[in-house]
Amino acid sequence: MTPTIPILRVRGHLLVSVQGELGDDVVEQFQNDVLSAIERDRGRDGGLLVDISGLEVVDTYVARVLADTAAMARLMGRHTVVCGMRPEVAATLVQMGYMLDGVETALDVDDGLDRLGLPR
Amino acid sequence: MDPSLTEVLQFDEHQLRTRLAFFRIGEEELDRLAAMRPLMEEATAQIVSLFYEHLLSQPETRDFLDDPVLVDRLQAKQTAYFLQLFEGRVDLAYVENRFRVGAAHERLGVPPRWYIGAFDRYLGLVRERLIGRGVAGAELVADLAAVERIMHFDAALAIDAYVAGHLATHARNQAALRELASPVIRVHDRVLLLPLVGTIDSFRAQQVMESALLGVSEEQARVLILDIAGVAVVDTQVADHLLKTTAALRLLGAKTILTGISPQVARTIVELGVDLKTLHTRNKLSDGLELALSLVGREITDKERGS
Amino acid sequence: MTVLVSERLTIAVEGDVPVVRRRARELAQAAHFDAFASAAITTAASELSRNALVHGGGGYAVVEHVSDGLREGLRLVFVDEGPGILDIDRALRGGYSTGRSLGLGLSGSRRLVDEFHVETSLGKGTRVEVVKWARFRR
Incomplete structure (x- = not known):
């Protein structure tokens, strides 16, 4: 069984909420799901908001997939924001020397939607 | 009820056997x-009283024992303690009792050196008794060895309890210090201030990062002002820690403004090759506050004069 | 050091990595780790078990809840029989980058724990042992 990650449309933007655990087997599925959702959404130009408040652990592999997915979404013309990272996750990534440079971040979904603004 | 000290110090049957073997205490x-117990029962009263005579003759310990009621109570406890040495049985209950004695002395503020010194006096008194008994040669030597070993075994347990007591005190102080060391203050809606004072080592730098992250997360803050005017020395290591805090806060979606940057700190940051585009800095805290407010869409204006 | 709980977990397929991670997290809770320390050791468990799988071709992990009489902690050991690490100094500096990671697995994990030992032998495999202690409660 492949757990699916819900992708919603909120105020013209795509909102992906990652819950629980992004296992090694699910993480590539996540990237594919997000990219195909953007593809299906062609013609609109809302942003992409990835909510990771449900992730208790983010190792460098998952962090890299998140950063790559954000970069790909940007290449596809989507303003992309990752929001809701937990304090302990941020501290761990930084201690490991992984700063997620180039990924735009926000406190929570509200803050993230504020950053994305109104779709052009 | 307090947990037993044998539990706290994780002293189990296995530990007990190892420890007894180490002190060469066997059947x-x-x-x-x-x-020896009958002889010692007979001598207890005298030995305990000579023991206290010694403590009361020394200026260091005498001042501690200025209350006669306390001395009476201690003498009664001492008698029980002394006779337990000659039970011929050392089990976990025995160990627990010795831990408690050590912990009680630690709480009273009796330094370990008195403990060791007093122990030696005890040993001397018992030795005199054994020698005066009239048994000589190998028997006497073996009896003396048995007494010395059990007493040193006891002293080691007391020291264990001392060390554990000190560590617990140290931990409480550390916790108190931690709260003082990195206070996160809410200065405006969604704006926090963390003033750093003193010396930053890697342990404290970690605390600063964690307090900053928790503060931002709890207050849903957008901006945190990190004022380092009061930090004694900012070398490359400290600067690196501060920049890591900035990076971690960015991951949460908050901006950091560094204020109180001296010329020396500015030099260190530039030497580290930091990308200055990602760093908000101001020389003075007041300027940092203005910048913080503008980042949350507020500003400070002069009141209209003369109205 | 007293071992309170010790478990050996196989690392053979991708699905084993989350199992090691989850077990490490549960033991961290049992050992009274705070949220930061727990995230650190759980992440290290994830990095190191993935290393054993991806670079070592699989192996096993031993996860333990330990105590030194004063503090509780976690000891994790990762063993594989893979090719070993050619340039261990470089790996510890975070110099290697491979398809599945940023080369930060080993160097990053080292920064997350209190004790870190690695033994590697070319053609024979790698053994990484880490210990992290619970801090006094915040």
């Missing part, structure tokens, strides 16, 4: 101690 020594 023979325990049997010898048990055999």
